[in-house]
Amino acid sequence: MRIARFYQKTLFGMFALMGLIVVSTSALYVYTVDRQLTDDFQKSSRAIARAIANSNIDLIVGQNYSALQSIIDQYVEIPGISYVFVVDPKGAIVAHTFVPGVPDEIAADYRDGKEVYDRALAGLGNFSELTAPIVAGAGGSVHVGVDKGYIALQVQTAIGNAVYLLTIIFVASVLLSYGLMYQVSRPLDHLSNYAWHSLSSEKRVSPPHASQLKRLLERIDEVGELGRLIRRATGREA
Amino acid sequence: MSADFSASARALSIELYRGAMAYLLPINKAGGVNGRRVVIMAYDDQYDPDLAIRNTLKLMDQDNVFALFGYVGTPTMNRTLPLLRMHQAQNFLLFFPFTGADTNRIPPYDQLSFNLRASYDQETKGLVDHFIAAHRTRIAVFYQADAYGRAGWAGIRDGLAKHGLEIAGEATYRRGSPFDQSYDRQVAIMERLRPDGVICVGTYPACGGFVRDMRDKAIDCPVATISFVGGEAMLRLLVAAERKSNKNYTSRLVSSQVVPSHSDESVPAVREYREAMERYSDAIMPPESLIYPNGSTADRKYEPLPYSFVSLEGYLDAKLFVAILRRMGPDPQRADLTRTALAMGAFDLGTGEPLSFGDAMGRRQASDQVYYVVVKDGHFVPLRDSEWEAWVKQ
Numbered sequence: 001m002r003i004a005r006f007y008q009k010t011l012f013g014m015f016a017l018m019g020l021i022v023v024s025t026s027a028l029y030v031y032t033v034d035r036q037l038t039d040d041f042q043k044s045s046r047a048i049a050r051a052i053a054n055s056n057i058d059l060i061v062g063q064n065y066s067a068l069q070s071i072i073d074q075y076v077e078i079p080g081i082s083y084v085f086v087v088d089p090k091g092a093i094v095a096h097t098f099v100p101g102v103p104d105e106i107a108a109d110y111r112d113g114k115e116v117y118d119r120a121l122a123g124l125g126n127f128s129e130l131t132a133p134i135v136a137g138a139g140g141s142v143h144v145g146v147d148k149g150y151i152a153l154q155v156q157t158a159i160g161n162a163v164y165l166l167t168i169i170f171v172a173s174v175l176l177s178y179g180l181m182y183q184v185s186r187p188l189d190h191l192s193n194y195a196w197h198s199l200s201s202e203k204r205v206s207p208p209h210a211s212q213l214k215r216l217l218e219r220i221d222e223v224g225e226l227g228r229l230i231r232r233a234t235g236r237e238a
Numbered sequence: 239m240s241a242d243f244s245a246s247a248r249a250l251s252i253e254l255y256r257g258a259m260a261y262l263l264p265i266n267k268a269g270g271v272n273g274r275r276v277v278i279m280a281y282d283d284q285y286d287p288d289l290a291i292r293n294t295l296k297l298m299d300q301d302n303v304f305a306l307f308g309y310v311g312t313p314t315m316n317r318t319l320p321l322l323r324m325h326q327a328q329n330f331l332l333f334f335p336f337t338g339a340d341t342n343r344i345p346p347y348d349q350l351s352f353n354l355r356a357s358y359d360q361e362t363k364g365l366v367d368h369f370i371a372a373h374r375t376r377i378a379v380f381y382q383a384d385a386y387g388r389a390g391w392a393g394i395r396d397g398l399a400k401h402g403l404e405i406a407g408e409a410t411y412r413r414g415s416p417f418d419q420s421y422d423r424q425v426a427i428m429e430r431l432r433p434d435g436v437i438c439v440g441t442y443p444a445c446g447g448f449v450r451d452m453r454d455k456a457i458d459c460p461v462a463t464i465s466f467v468g469g470e471a472m473l474r475l476l477v478a479a480e481r482k483s484n485k486n487y488t489s490r491l492v493s494s495q496v497v498p499s500h501s502d503e504s505v506p507a508v509r510e511y512r513e514a515m516e517r518y519s520d521a522i523m524p525p526e527s528l529i530y531p532n533g534s535t536a537d538r539k540y541e542p543l544p545y546s547f548v549s550l551e552g553y554l555d556a557k558l559f560v561a562i563l564r565r566m567g568p569d570p571q572r573a574d575l576t577r578t579a580l581a582m583g584a585f586d587l588g589t590g591e592p593l594s595f596g597d598a599m600g601r602r603q604a605s606d607q608v609y610y611v612v613v614k615d616g617h618f619v620p621l622r623d624s625e626w627e628a629w630v631k632q
Contacts (some may be wrong), residue, residue: 064341066385068388069388070341070384071312073313073385097383098383099383099410100407
């Protein structure tokens with residue numbers, strides 16, 4: 001399938017434009033989804049930390065650590081939530097979900113009242129740790145760890161699906177554009193062949209088939225008019 | 239009854255059920271209590287709190303049982319207590335759960351149950367006190383990462399705090415961990431800590447595996463377990479492991495219990511219990527459908543223990559429950575259960591220990607007694623107070 005040369009630049013321009021749209025849309029999508037999902041995870045983790053801190057004050061203050069543990073155990077069943085721990089007013093960890101123990105990195109740094117800790121835990125991965133104070137900090141604090149790897153996986157999955165869809169649309173558009181261009185440029189190709197064959201002594205192309213020529217000369221558009229002019233110019237008109 | 243009959247803590251539930259049935263079977267054969275048979279409707283919760291909730295709803299809403307009895311485990315009980323509170327108008331009570339956690343002993347759930355056994359706080363305080371008296375002040379904890387483990391951990395922490403000490407360090411494991419699993423990560427923590435003693439708050443497969451791996455790494459400090467561990471079931475696993483490896487896994491083990499030693503035939507209740515267990519050993523197993531929900535296979539076959547602390551506790555639980563029922567007359571009403579139990583006053587189940595409910599504080603835990611046992615010739619035997627001297631740190 002050959003396409004008229006003067007359309008080839010247009011076609012290339014179209015493909016380049018579509019490619020640019022796909023790439024820029026994907027980039028924007030990656031940025032938006034990444035930010036949105038990360039924000040959502042952080043917000044829900046902070047909400048969990050606040051829910052534990054605000055709704056279980058009696059258990060924490062009353063040192064009913066067994067009941068408190070029952071509650072925090074339920075939160076680590078939520079996908080993405082990797083660990084929860086509760087710190088008492090004296091700064092001791094009084095309930096947690098770690099196995100086989102509280103990681104050294106956390107044991108060394110959890111008391112300075114930050115709202116968010118960025119953790120890299122050996123053998124476990126990278127985490128965002130959101131905190132919530134209990135009774136404005138007088139009762140201690142609740143810490144909820146979100147697995148950054150899990151967030152990244154969710155972002156990759158969402159983005160992967162979108163980019164996959166955009167790629168399919170791009171390839172389909174390319175094929176469709178190419179087909180349409182071919183339909184448009186084929187009569188010109190026949191006209192060009194007819195002109196070469198009729199007006200030049202150089203017979204470097206074969207003439208259009210009789211049926212193709214008939215269809216060409218019967219066209220009511222500019223291509224048909226040019227064909228009829230060439231026929232008149234060569235004196236072949238019946 | 240909702241308990242783990244088919245998963246990681248099944249030996250505890252099966253033995254508790256067997257002990258209770260050893261008391262109830264002859265009672266029912268003799269015409270029951272005031273002409274009524276006492277039946278245990280048992281469901282398997284696989285030590286899973288969600289299943290325990292479903293079973294409890296079934297027992298209360300569908301089966302309309304007279305009382306809830308012999309629940310096994312802290313995480314399961316903790317999650318079912320709010321259900322009892324929601325059904326408070328129907329007067330459902332939980333009798334003698336197989337746990338020493340505080341959750342049903344303190345508000346807001348303290349009015350929903352009765353306990354026969356001492357609490358984990360009392361068990362762990364006793365162990366801590368004895369260890370410290372033996373100059374063992376660096377106490378580490380190996381515990382199940384859930385509400386049960388946390389209850390034991392809190393008891394040990396409080397016990398040490400009374401001596402001005404803190405827990406030397408801790409290692410945890412996931413609920414349901416089997417004996418065959420490696421506990422090297424937990425043992426590595428202990429190697430680093432070099433404790434004078436370790437208190438285990440877990441179940442028999444995990445505690446057994448942990449002791450095995452500790453001894454394999456030549457950490458030979460004393461290891462204590464609390465009653466819920468299931469001492470005999472753990473011992474059975476360790477003895478089998480000893481045979482395979484030719485190593486000693488059973489020395490320097492001490493266990494706190496909430497019932498007298500089942501080998502102490504000087505105790506009337508123990509004699510009575512041993513006779514019943516021997517006589518009804520085949521008839522008191524839970525239904526096969528309960529312990530083998532996916533069919534019985536050779537590797538899943540459960541070999542009942544002839545005697546155990548757990549089945550003795552089940553036997554005493556049933557004995558006390560029947561005593562309460564007897565006082566309720568021929569037409570017992572659920573609404574009268576609390577009043578009847580609290581009016582029991584002082585009583586003796588044949589353990590030689592005075593028990594009571596309902597003092598000025600509305601006491602709902604009958605016993606405060608903690609017993610200690612050690613392994614001798616492959617069996618648990620009582621450890622007298624004077625024998626703790628052998629555990630003094632050299």
